[in-house]
Amino acid sequence: MPSGSESRGPDKNSGAKSAKAIKAAKKKSGGTKIKGGASAPRNIPWLTIGAGAAVLALVAVLAINLIPKYQAKEEAAKYAPSAENPDPSVNIDGVLKVDYPAGIHIQPTQRVAYDQSPPFGGPHDAIWATCTGTVYPNAIRTENAVHSLEHGAVWIAYNPDELSADQVETLKDKVDGETYTLMSPYPGLDSPVSLQSWGHQLKVDSVDDERIDQFITALRINKNTYPEVGASCSSIPGSGFDPDNPPPFDPSTPGADAVPMDGGGINPDQSESGGAGAQLPSGMQLPSDLQLPSDLQQAPAEGGNG
Secondary structure: OOOOOOOOOOOOOHHHHHHHHHHHHHHHOOOOOOOOOEEEEOOOHHHHHHHHHHHHHHHHHHEEEHHHHHHHHHEEEHHHHOOOOOOHHHHOOOOOEOOOOOOOEOOOOOOOOOOOOOOOOOOEEOOOOEEEEEEOOOEOHHHHHHHHHOOEEEEEEEOOOOOOOHHHHHHHHHOOOOOOOEEEEEEOOOOEEEEEEOOOOEEEOOOOOHHHHHHHHHHOOOOOOOOOOOOOOOOOOOOOOOOOOOOOOOOOOOOOEEEEOOOOOOOOOOOOOOOOOOOOOOOOOOOOOOOOOOOHOOOOOOOOOO
């Protein structure tokens, strides 16, 4: 038998073990290698991340814009009239209050020598300005607007030279579609914004003043503060007041023939005092939140424009 050691081939088991060790090392070092020795890039879900960021940004914007408005409404709600507090405006700083006789009507060609600017009571045109949440782009005749106040409306007037377009929009949001309100520019106004209801006025310097919402809450169709409870704010076709083309504002000083604040001998219309004669023509607008006195809860009469 030949002497010497026997020559053997490679150990197959040792080779398999080495291959497994290499694979394990690759996993620990961050994945498999691609050609050239570099690690394969990971897929980052940028689209999902971007969508999530957009949702978070939208939520933040809504919170910034809606939360203050909700808080303002909650605060204004404290000024809602009640049996215990019939005129909450007495608790609003800066409100001017004057008692005016009701139902003193003038002709469409006449003017009134008002004692306030804008006026908020006294003689007025026999036809009211439409006040169904109406935003007038141009100044309207004050004698018509005052009659709207007698019906329980709140009139927001503003100085067009003092407010930006965005500020006007802020006011518009408080009026547009809100029954028993109206809004119009008032050239020469001595403050940026002035709010009027019958016998009440508040002038403010900012459209963001919290007292604006407080005034509207306290005095819009507050049956304790205006004469003609139950009267309409809707237009009467053919009455002479067209909300799309209303009688214009007259900036000139009333002449010597202007009707004085006491009416100058004009007999007041007694149907407009204390809710008497407040029957509405059919189809006229009454707000859903207005509760008429029991003696007025009957079928509306035809005709009439109180």
